[in-house]
Amino acid sequence: MISIILLILIIPNIVNADFFEDITNKIVDNPKRLSYGVSVADIDQNGKYEFIVTGFGYPNLALTHDNGKLINIANQNVFSDEFRKTIGVAACDVDKDGYEEIYFLNTDTYSGTKKYSDRLIDLDGNKFLDMFEIEKNKEDLNLTAGRSVACVDRKGNGAYGLYVSNYGGPTRFYEIEDKKIKDKSINLNLDKVTGGRAVVSGHILSDRSDIFAANERGANFLLKNNNGVFEDVAFDYRVDDVIQNGRGTALSDILYRGRLDIISGNWQGYHRAYVLQNNQFKDIGSSEFDKPSRIRTIISADFDNDGYDEVFMNNIAEPNKLFRIKKNGVFEEIILETGLETDGFGTGAAVADIDDDGILELLVSRGESKEQPLTLYKAKVDKQRKYLRIKPINKFGAPARGATVTLITNQRKHAKTIDAGSGYLCQMEPVAHYGIRKNEKDFKVEVKWTDGTKNLIKINSLNQAIIVKQK
């Protein structure tokens, strides 16, 4: 009996041992550098995603999976652009051609007026061009230091705008109007001056794309979408968090109840796990989860395909952390060995199933105050585990960023956002990736599009990626 009890006491440590496998060696040519935000998009329009890694005084990269390796395929100056010091990145179909443009947020200073504007990269044939360099688009260049950028389909019509979270200057909101890129922030009452840090967009409150922006030295914004116009309701919903300094932010279905809630990390402050209850967000993060740290990116994803999301907390110059979100909003810390990066200067991270094997890869970028190479991890997954990947495509044929996918089974209603921009400076792959739980059955998937309409699909087989097209 004594040995049984001792075994029970020891088991948790055994279970938690070595969650990740370090597969950094798959990155070909991985020198020390200063990297920041990471996005996942199909930059060469070949149907495969690339990790887009920004460089701060180093080239921006596009890492594609080829023959078991990650290789940089970005070789045009307008994309690589090591002189403009890129920090934030997000991709979405701004011009409604069915392909995603890439917004590079450049920051040659950390606050106030900057020297070089941002870029909006479009692929024209085989050539990348910066849409901001076209004469008619030069009127509203962003010349304020910024951090994050997110894609927002505010009207629900597939015409994405770009919310640019600036620091020490007004927020920008770019859209194409009359074939011209315009800053609509003033018309939309979004041109507030704050210490902009992170921004996410999705179905947070309304049936349209809402916005949550985590700020520094000022209140967070929770911008509720009322027919394409935004109202800041952060105070009313208790997510303003005025005296904390926002960083990594992600939308996550913390209670597995079919709705997106908010995870918001604060720089050396309490990290929040906001769950909507009675028209207010309640922070249900445990004392281990909310413990102040030098937080940067936060990612909510099912790395090990067990059907429960993990929360990866990327800290800079401090060990990373990983939590599993169990039922009823219980955060269980997974003790990391691989991926701890005690001496890592983490500045960004993103997930994608880049090798198409049904398991997510986690790419971590590092830098800021110390040049370091990228790192790449993958969970050690039990081969019996199954997965399901849903890729919603909007009516123009582009990834439906900001749409919500909900997996409905006999065990859960699990919502995931098609990432419009999150983490902190970053953006995840535009896919809802689900691991499958034990004894789970009766699979259905609901896609809620950015216009609020829904499609319900019955799932007959697992271990596949399903493309769902908006009609």
Added chain:
Amino acid sequence: MKKNLFKLILFFFIIFQLESLAEEKNYHKELITDWSRIFPDQNRNAAGPKFFKYIIDKEITYKDFKEYNKLYCAVSGSLIDPNGEPDFIFVKESKTGKKICGDYYKCCIPCSCDIMKYSEVEKMKHKFSDGLNEFYVFTIKNPCKKKDFPDRVNKDYFCDGEKINNNQVYNLNGRIVIGLLHEGRSCKKEELDFVKSHQVTGRFCELRNSTPLDSLKTGMGDIFIKLAR
């Protein structure tokens, strides 16, 4: 023997499990969360009374009340780090003129001097969720008639015309309560000697308290002095 050992291990196992399940209340986090509720205009200059009122209005135990009151500075209105150490001080009791000793949680050293010089303590009774308790609170006189009310302090927080604003701050016998004196009691001689000879509450405070107000250039305490003198 084996049976007893088994029981002992089982006991510690259950205790361990229960401890890991119990979530300690995080008072500091709650104050941070509610900060914009306490200070809607984001001005917390000298606004210790706002914290006190917010806390006393809560449905809480006496232990909770004491813990919350360790986390803000009654003089400056700043939040205090949860691991902050108090200064042992004495303050004059309004009613008796006697010196009352106790612990004061401060944001910075000058605040200990200012509270000793410019505030008075009063005994207060309050019914908490776990019963009635008596304790000493720091108070200042009604500042609302002041012609030189400090412009960096939100007057609406304290005053309703020339009266104390009872909706915003706690009014005790016509004085504004600005914070809690922890472990307050009548001073013993050796306690008075300790405070007077301490490098902060003694020597430093003597220097600060003898400096003309116009020459004081040390932040929030100066605003408090203008409010409380």
